[in-house]
Amino acid sequence: MSEPDAIVDEREERDDDAYALDGRTVQSILDAAEAGDADRLKALMEPLHAADIADLLEQIETDQRHRLVRLYGREFDGEILSELGEGVREDVIAALSPDVLSEAVRELESDDVVDLLEDLEEPTQEAILSILEASDRVAVEQALKLPEYSAGRLMQREVVMAPEHWTVGEAIDFLRNAEDLPEQFYHIILVDPRLHPSGYVTLGKVMSSRRDVRLMEIAEESFRTFRVDEPEGDVAYAFNQYHLISAPVVDAEGRLVGVITIDDAMNVLNEENEEDILLLAGVGDESLNDRTLEIARQRFPWLFVNLLTAILASLVIAQFEAIIAAVVALAVLMPIVASMGGNAGTQSLTVAVRGLATRDLTASNALRVIRREVVAGLINGCVFAVIMGIVGVLWFGTPMLGAVIGIAMVVNLVVAGLAGVLVPLTLDRIGVDPALASGAFVTTVTDVVGFFAFLGLAAVLLL
Amino acid sequence: MSEPDAIVDEREERDDDAYALDGRTVQSILDAAEAGDADRLKALMEPLHAADIADLLEQIETDQRHRLVRLYGREFDGEILSELGEGVREDVIAALSPDVLSEAVRELESDDVVDLLEDLEEPTQEAILSILEASDRVAVEQALKLPEYSAGRLMQREVVMAPEHWTVGEAIDFLRNAEDLPEQFYHIILVDPRLHPSGYVTLGKVMSSRRDVRLMEIAEESFRTFRVDEPEGDVAYAFNQYHLISAPVVDAEGRLVGVITIDDAMNVLNEENEEDILLLAGVGDESLNDRTLEIARQRFPWLFVNLLTAILASLVIAQFEAIIAAVVALAVLMPIVASMGGNAGTQSLTVAVRGLATRDLTASNALRVIRREVVAGLINGCVFAVIMGIVGVLWFGTPMLGAVIGIAMVVNLVVAGLAGVLVPLTLDRIGVDPALASGAFVTTVTDVVGFFAFLGLAAVLLL
Numbered sequence: 071m072s073e074p075d076a077i078v079d080e081r082e083e084r085d086d087d088a089y090a091l092d093g094r095t096v097q098s099i100l101d102a103a104e105a106g107d108a109d110r111l112k113a114l115m116e117p118l119h120a121a122d123i124a125d126l127l128e129q130i131e132t133d134q135r136h137r138l139v140r141l142y143g144r145e146f147d148g149e150i151l152s153e154l155g156e157g158v159r160e161d162v163i164a165a166l167s168p169d170v171l172s173e174a175v176r177e178l179e180s181d182d183v184v185d186l187l188e189d190l191e192e193p194t195q196e197a198i199l200s201i202l203e204a205s206d207r208v209a210v211e212q213a214l215k216l217p218e219y220s221a222g223r224l225m226q227r228e229v230v231m232a233p234e235h236w237t238v239g240e241a242i243d244f245l246r247n248a249e250d251l252p253e254q255f256y257h258i259i260l261v262d263p264r265l266h267p268s269g270y271v272t273l274g275k276v277m278s279s280r281r282d283v284r285l286m287e288i289a290e291e292s293f294r295t296f297r298v299d300e301p302e303g304d305v306a307y308a309f310n311q312y313h314l315i316s317a318p319v320v321d322a323e324g325r326l327v328g329v330i331t332i333d334d335a336m337n338v339l340n341e342e343n344e345e346d347i348l349l350l351a352g353v354g355d356e357s358l359n360d361r362t363l364e365i366a367r368q369r370f371p372w373l374f375v376n377l378l379t380a381i382l383a384s385l386v387i388a389q390f391e392a393i394i395a396a397v398v399a400l401a402v403l404m405p406i407v408a409s410m411g412g413n414a415g416t417q418s419l420t421v422a423v424r425g426l427a428t429r430d431l432t433a434s435n436a437l438r439v440i441r442r443e444v445v446a447g448l449i450n451g452c453v454f455a456v457i458m459g460i461v462g463v464l465w466f467g468t469p470m471l472g473a474v475i476g477i478a479m480v481v482n483l484v485v486a487g488l489a490g491v492l493v494p495l496t497l498d499r500i501g502v503d504p505a506l507a508s509g510a511f512v513t514t515v516t517d518v519v520g521f522f523a524f525l526g527l528a529a530v531l532l533l
Numbered sequence: 534m535s536e537p538d539a540i541v542d543e544r545e546e547r548d549d550d551a552y553a554l555d556g557r558t559v560q561s562i563l564d565a566a567e568a569g570d571a572d573r574l575k576a577l578m579e580p581l582h583a584a585d586i587a588d589l590l591e592q593i594e595t596d597q598r599h600r601l602v603r604l605y606g607r608e609f610d611g612e613i614l615s616e617l618g619e620g621v622r623e624d625v626i627a628a629l630s631p632d633v634l635s636e637a638v639r640e641l642e643s644d645d646v647v648d649l650l651e652d653l654e655e656p657t658q659e660a661i662l663s664i665l666e667a668s669d670r671v672a673v674e675q676a677l678k679l680p681e682y683s684a685g686r687l688m689q690r691e692v693v694m695a696p697e698h699w700t701v702g703e704a705i706d707f708l709r710n711a712e713d714l715p716e717q718f719y720h721i722i723l724v725d726p727r728l729h730p731s732g733y734v735t736l737g738k739v740m741s742s743r744r745d746v747r748l749m750e751i752a753e754e755s756f757r758t759f760r761v762d763e764p765e766g767d768v769a770y771a772f773n774q775y776h777l778i779s780a781p782v783v784d785a786e787g788r789l790v791g792v793i794t795i796d797d798a799m800n801v802l803n804e805e806n807e808e809d810i811l812l813l814a815g816v817g818d819e820s821l822n823d824r825t826l827e828i829a830r831q832r833f834p835w836l837f838v839n840l841l842t843a844i845l846a847s848l849v850i851a852q853f854e855a856i857i858a859a860v861v862a863l864a865v866l867m868p869i870v871a872s873m874g875g876n877a878g879t880q881s882l883t884v885a886v887r888g889l890a891t892r893d894l895t896a897s898n899a900l901r902v903i904r905r906e907v908v909a910g911l912i913n914g915c916v917f918a919v920i921m922g923i924v925g926v927l928w929f930g931t932p933m934l935g936a937v938i939g940i941a942m943v944v945n946l947v948v949a950g951l952a953g954v955l956v957p958l959t960l961d962r963i964g965v966d967p968a969l970a971s972g973a974f975v976t977t978v979t980d981v982v983g984f985f986a987f988l989g990l991a992a993v994l995l996l
Contacts, residue, residue: 093896119755121774129898230737245740254778255737256719273736274693274718277708292582310803311584313796315717333776336799340773343806344887347813351883352876358888358898362905366912369880373913376876380869381924387868391861398854401864405850405871405980406843413815413839417832420814424807425821433556435592435821442825449829450836461844517868 091118091126100130103138111141124153127162128359139165146170148177155357156189163194172201179253180206181226184213188223221305222298224338225319225328228252232285234260234268239281241271254331259318260285265325267318269293295320298327302338307429309335346427349505350420352376375510383408383517390525393533399466400528403475407524410454411482411516418443418490419508426498427505440491447487451480470531478524482516489515554581554589563593566601574604587616590625591822602628609633611640618820619652620827626657635664642716643669644689647676651686684768685761687801688782688791691715695748697723697731702744704734717794722781723748728788730781732756758783761790765801770892772798809890812968813883815839838973846871846980853988856996862929863991866938870987873917874945874979881906881953882971889961890968903954910950914943933994941987945979952978 095114102111115123127135127150139146139162146166151174154162163171175183175198183202187195187210199207209227216222230251232241241258245251257270269289279288295318296305308314309332319328348354352372356365387394387404394400422439425431431439455476462472493511494504558577565573578586590598590613602609602625609629614637617625626634638646638661646665650658650673662670672690679685693714695704704721708714720733732752742751758781759768771777772795782791811817815835819828850857850867857863885902888894894902918939925935956974957967 091895091897096895096897119775121776125893128893129895131901242740248741251737251741254735256735256778272717272719273740274714277705277736277740278711278714280709310799312582313584315719315796332795332799333778336773336795336802339799339803340806343803343810344891347806347810347887348883350810351813351879353880353883356884358884358893358902362908363912365905366909369877369909370913370916372880373873373876373917377869377873377917377920380872383872384865384869387865391865394864395858395861398858398864401857401861401867402847402850402854404864405868405984406840406847408868409843409846409980410836410840413836414832416814417816417835420811420816421819421821424810428807430588430591430821432554432559432592434554434559438594439821442828445825446829446832449826450833453833454836454840457840517872521868 091122091129096126096129099126099138100134103134103141106141108141108143111138112145115142115145120147120149121153123147123150124155124158128155128158132161135161136165140167143167144170144173146174148174148182151175151186152178152182155359157357157359157361159186160190160194163190163198171198175201176203179226179228180209181213183210184223187214188218217299219302220298221296221300221302221319221330222328224302224305224334225298225330226252227328228255229259229318229326229329230255230257231259231261231265231267231326232271234262234286236260236285237281238276238279238283238285238288241276241285242281255329256331257290257316257329258285259326259329260289261326267295267320267326270316270318272315293317296330297322303342305330306335306338306342310339342427346423346505349503350423350509352509372510376513379510379514379517382514383521386518386521387525390521390529393525393529397471397528397532399468399471400525403462403471404521404524406458407475407478407482408517408520410479411486411520412513414447414450414483415486415490415512415516416509418447418487419494419504419512422491422494423504423508426494431495436491436495440488443487443491444484445487447483447485448480451483454483455479468532471528474527474531475524477527478520481523482520485519486512486516554585554592559589559592562589562601563597566597566604569604571604571606574601575608578605578608583610583612584616586610586613587618587621591618591621591820595624598624599628603630606630607633607636609637611637611645614638614649615641615645618822620820620822620824622649623653623657626653626661634661638664639666639669642689642691643672644676646673647686650677651681680762682765683761684759684763684765684782684793685791687765687768687797688761688793689715690791691718692722692781692789692792693718693720694722694724694728694730694789695734697725697749699723699748700744701739701742701746701748701751704739704748705744718792719794720753720779720792721748722789722792723752724789730758730783730789733779733781735778756780759793760785766805768793769798769801769805773802805890809886809968812966813886813972815972835973839976842973842977842980845977846984849981849984850988853984853992856988856992860934860991860995862931862934863988863995866925866934867984867987869921870938870941870945871980871983873942874949874983875976877910877913877946878949878953878975878979879972881910881950882957882967882975885954885957886967886971889957894958899954899958903951906950906954907947908950910946910948911943914946917946918942931995934991937990937994938987940990941983944986945983948982949975949979 099111099114102114151159187198199210202210213223257272259267260269261267270293271285271289275288292312294308294312294314298319298321314332316329316331318326319330321327354368356368422431458479459472459476462475463469489512494508497504497507562574562577565577614622650661662673665673676686695707720735722730723732724730733756734748734752738751755775757771757775757777761782761784777795779792779794781789782793784790817831819831885894921942922935922939925938926932952975957971960967960970
């Protein structure tokens, strides 16, 4: 490889968009769509993965999207629909001509159709169900009856299984003669005569073992099954914790009904993390493609809760109007105490919320974590007390004011550490998602305590 | 299955700790360790997965951990070390007797040893390297020379490959005669005579195809290779975006040197999400097992930055001491405006930071997202202006005060939306992780603007 090539390679690599759509491609595609040049559009989009086409459709304006989808016509692939976020998906489905839509949907495996349908509105769901062939429709309708976010919704129904008494040779002969194997499979699940799974064998082991070896002998050691109604969050946790690649799903009688693979489980884990990040910031289930009004509506409740807690804090301040009127410096300094408490509390609660999500924070270590947060709050509280004490004295020339803000700082940072762990633990105990509500509670506590400690101390010490 | 069984099953399922360690098991294990009952300890720990044992060791006190590790003795498995978080890992390694440690480390594949070593302190690293056999040591040392967080660190060096001109039959014969195939493999990578990978074939396709079919003909359509020095974040993004199960890694000359599998890539994605969650809350790379002093030290910088921004906001307030002294109600109400702005800004910035992380926020839609955030801020600003205007009038009986807080609310929520997107976009553009620093900048903006708008308007309208 010549020098210049190597340099180009390196540059491409450092470009963050190396794997995503680069701006130039997007512009060329939009230009082609604008010009109505279907051939050029197809040529430009041909090398793109369905996931990238979906990203493209999400990033452009609604009218550009409609024009593009119509011009792309018959090339439109079912997989693109699977990859689209729900808001844009509805929009694209509405823009597709009926025959393109039905061809796109028929291309998909039945579990992908389930994915596609579950987030759609009822009428769109029914329109798509009516496109499917009878047998597929039954499978899809069955899957949709299972509880949302369950193992059953996640699994594929196509399973490669073998009786547990088979040998490697029998398994190989069976696979070589099988007519309709799934697109992707990595394991053979061993079942007893009642279809209860008892283990699994990786294809790698099958290929590298002698024909007369029993499948049972080369079965993997770590093996877990999931019940069809188990929450998908538990499934994702187990895949991550035990490094599973695939796992069988059984019905209430323990019979094999499907298989979940790592990619589906990791998707769930990813979505749950994403949800936690947004919930912690008071953002619901929104996407970059939602309409402005929808966004405003989604964010309103959290802001409203925050307004109530802010008013509560103001009520505390109102109790000290007299001292504030006498010493205006208090009004200048008081937001510092509240803000430091709020930040320290957010640190603690985030660590606690994640500890609960990853199941690292348990009954066994809760007390230790609480103690640790309180002591860490005390340490930082003391450091900041000294800093702010000095700032207070230098700024306003009143040593007592420095003492007041210093003590209030210690109190509020200790309380922040305590509330930061106790609030998520309590919410989790009573069955409320700690990511959802911890923030509001903890900042209420730190605001109220911060203002009360600072102004209350001032009232005692400065008057 | 009888009724009572079904009920028990359901209960177990709803228990959040179904897959983790339950409190009773932990207590029994600790009791056995306390009593020095090695047989009972082994019996209790035998059914546990290495990942669960690692969790257990992380959750208990240091002296309990040492006692347990020593009593567990020779049973100690190398995989447990791999699963431990770095702080506890150092501690456990120090507690293991030299021969148990060397046996545990020799059990591991060389890429797991790399994982194990990269987070350890230099002396511990060298002690473990000296345990390894010469050939393994060279492989590990080579891997450790690659840049941290690169594809090369992530890959396994053991690869199953075949010349691209081979048939299915040739591949099967090769695999059946191969001596040292990797523990887990799902694909055969096709290479040209210069060892450049040109595609891959899943084992499932190999098993179900006729012997005379060429491997090229059944190669998967979507195929991506990574360079050994590519950042692991890009690898994780590509696996997630394109649903890859495994992908070859090549050196600077394009020659196959290893393979990355989905479980490793998903681990990275998971870690990056976790890191983002913590960074957004101003928490660094800490774990539930860090010592208190370490925790306090880790959190200090963020709190210090927050102190500076809070002081900046106080300086703004200090400009308005006269009006506050005249109208103390302003001191009571002003934190509400700042707090609402801070929350709205956090919502916007979190959505923007995640959009950048998932590459959904790009140059193509940045302007649209900014516009959307500003308009959403305007809408909610107006709603809250009305609410707070009414509250202000009712509480203090001064219509003008209601108007002041209402207008300040609109201004601050619009600014929050604007700053919430612009700050992360700018940080990303100049190469700073937006998750790290956006929060401090955005809340500074909303605090300063909130206090200035509210008190400034008051100074104009109320005096």
